[in-house]
Amino acid sequence: MGQPPATGSIAELGEFGLVDALAALFPTGPEVQLGPGDDAAVLAVDGGQVVVSVDMLVEREHFRRDWSSASDIGAKAAAENLSDINAMGGRAVALLVALGAPPELEVRWATDFAAGLAEEAGRVGASVVGGDVTRADVIIVSVTAIGRCEHGVVMRSGARPGDIVAMAGRQGWAAAGFAVLARGFRSPRAVVDAHLRPQPPYLAGPEAARLGATSLIDVSDGLLQDLGHIAAASGVAIDLSRGRLEIAEPLQSVGAALGVDPMEFVLTGGDDYCLVGTFPAETALGESWRPIGAVLDGPAGVVTVDGETPEGARGHQHFR
Amino acid sequence: MGQPPATGSIAELGEFGLVDALAALFPTGPEVQLGPGDDAAVLAVDGGQVVVSVDMLVEREHFRRDWSSASDIGAKAAAENLSDINAMGGRAVALLVALGAPPELEVRWATDFAAGLAEEAGRVGASVVGGDVTRADVIIVSVTAIGRCEHGVVMRSGARPGDIVAMAGRQGWAAAGFAVLARGFRSPRAVVDAHLRPQPPYLAGPEAARLGATSLIDVSDGLLQDLGHIAAASGVAIDLSRGRLEIAEPLQSVGAALGVDPMEFVLTGGDDYCLVGTFPAETALGESWRPIGAVLDGPAGVVTVDGETPEGARGHQHFR
Numbered sequence: 001m002g003q004p005p006a007t008g009s010i011a012e013l014g015e016f017g018l019v020d021a022l023a024a025l026f027p028t029g030p031e032v033q034l035g036p037g038d039d040a041a042v043l044a045v046d047g048g049q050v051v052v053s054v055d056m057l058v059e060r061e062h063f064r065r066d067w068s069s070a071s072d073i074g075a076k077a078a079a080e081n082l083s084d085i086n087a088m089g090g091r092a093v094a095l096l097v098a099l100g101a102p103p104e105l106e107v108r109w110a111t112d113f114a115a116g117l118a119e120e121a122g123r124v125g126a127s128v129v130g131g132d133v134t135r136a137d138v139i140i141v142s143v144t145a146i147g148r149c150e151h152g153v154v155m156r157s158g159a160r161p162g163d164i165v166a167m168a169g170r171q172g173w174a175a176a177g178f179a180v181l182a183r184g185f186r187s188p189r190a191v192v193d194a195h196l197r198p199q200p201p202y203l204a205g206p207e208a209a210r211l212g213a214t215s216l217i218d219v220s221d222g223l224l225q226d227l228g229h230i231a232a233a234s235g236v237a238i239d240l241s242r243g244r245l246e247i248a249e250p251l252q253s254v255g256a257a258l259g260v261d262p263m264e265f266v267l268t269g270g271d272d273y274c275l276v277g278t279f280p281a282e283t284a285l286g287e288s289w290r291p292i293g294a295v296l297d298g299p300a301g302v303v304t305v306d307g308e309t310p311e312g313a314r315g316h317q318h319f320r
Numbered sequence: 321m322g323q324p325p326a327t328g329s330i331a332e333l334g335e336f337g338l339v340d341a342l343a344a345l346f347p348t349g350p351e352v353q354l355g356p357g358d359d360a361a362v363l364a365v366d367g368g369q370v371v372v373s374v375d376m377l378v379e380r381e382h383f384r385r386d387w388s389s390a391s392d393i394g395a396k397a398a399a400e401n402l403s404d405i406n407a408m409g410g411r412a413v414a415l416l417v418a419l420g421a422p423p424e425l426e427v428r429w430a431t432d433f434a435a436g437l438a439e440e441a442g443r444v445g446a447s448v449v450g451g452d453v454t455r456a457d458v459i460i461v462s463v464t465a466i467g468r469c470e471h472g473v474v475m476r477s478g479a480r481p482g483d484i485v486a487m488a489g490r491q492g493w494a495a496a497g498f499a500v501l502a503r504g505f506r507s508p509r510a511v512v513d514a515h516l517r518p519q520p521p522y523l524a525g526p527e528a529a530r531l532g533a534t535s536l537i538d539v540s541d542g543l544l545q546d547l548g549h550i551a552a553a554s555g556v557a558i559d560l561s562r563g564r565l566e567i568a569e570p571l572q573s574v575g576a577a578l579g580v581d582p583m584e585f586v587l588t589g590g591d592d593y594c595l596v597g598t599f600p601a602e603t604a605l606g607e608s609w610r611p612i613g614a615v616l617d618g619p620a621g622v623v624t625v626d627g628e629t630p631e632g633a634r635g636h637q638h639f640r
Binding site: 007009013019021023027029031032035043045052053054055057061096099101103104106111114117118126128131135137144147229 | 331462544
């Protein structure tokens, strides 16, 4: 962490540098079991353990009203936050939502948004316990998830050389959908829907905790980038097997139609909120989880594919 | 609550109508001890009781960077949310913060903001356990407070005819400060500072719970308006005694200088985050709390001053 630079813009520092600079200033009391830097924080409150996370979505940065319905936006805002609790091996108990909106927004939009949020929360049995509405020039959604980890907390930092790297859920679909939408198309519907309405594998987080996962993260910014967080936090290297990374049919069609290697969607695409984690080598992974690579005793934070560093971007760069 | 209107803008519906319309759509599970509609929600998580609240602040709607320093904005964002837990009779244990900001923002602004937030959180011993940063055209701050109510939860709905109405903390100072700033002045410093950096009475919430308060709220939108929420939720009327409402010296100076009745600041001003509550008649109030009126068996939601309905606005109208 260290001392933040006194001059320069937050764009120059970058999202992760900024988060570190801010976190260094925050007080940490005895109730904090896990502070900033993982998918969620863990608190001891009134004798119970509580897992909490927040995300902010801004119109035009994270969603477009001409692409996404109000219900889609509500569902995605919920999914992103439910996923943060999933990525700790837990289940969200409740969501709080703050909505900034222009005064001329239709009431119908707001109620459709709330219905989408409620529907997604219902998938894990989470309640929506209120929030705040305020005036803003564009739509801004901030969702806080409050959850619990019945089978223990799984952090990013426990991966050990020799562990299996495994994935649960779809990966690359939302990126393929975004590529399609960005070029003005609305099909294949399956990938467009994946972008508009992610389907995080909500059962896989608690299952990973039960299976004894040594680390866990959800893929919001890109598989390589998010696995890089595990590798850095754990002080290990990770190698993925290209042959284990499934490229589903619609990703292949989109790749062919757009002249893009569909493996790019899988390696660098975000917004599917699949889970990746590491497990002791002897773990019987079960149905949700499929092996995609291995943890190595190599340079901390490095992620390779078949032993080579992939070319190009690693994933979404905030503020860039 | 009932069915929300299918057409029309959220401005026509108003903040409270919108909140009700959204809350009616939200699922409520067995972990919810108190859902939307009070200063915070109350959850049962992992055997403990947790009190949670969120607020969103938007640049130009809630603060101006030419009036407030980064540190002021951080402190105020924290104060507003710490106050929500105070208004349940509790103490905040932790804050989560989501920050939207333009990429060209100076790192120094962000770290000063975080320092102000951290300093205010430190006043009640709350930790700051992380959050989210994202790109936005203006600065947007969403803070979530997580707390506990050691002496029991005090809601808005328990006021009974015959109870004392009492206040803790300053009221009207921030509104006087806003009036001064809005006219281009920067003094009297005491009221300007009160607007920029509120001083909620953080000890008074838990004290009210200990004293057996029957209802409690913090004044964020105006004394009459926020007492109206208690009166409506409790099904009672409230009458304030003008002679009990202190008009401190700087409010008198500002009123005289601007040609405004300073009682207006006290009755309709927001942003001081003082507490008002109701207590059984026999309660020995102690030092923090001073009586300002009485709960009456009258029309639900009505707030009068010396038996009369005050003229003019009741407080801040969001979306108007």
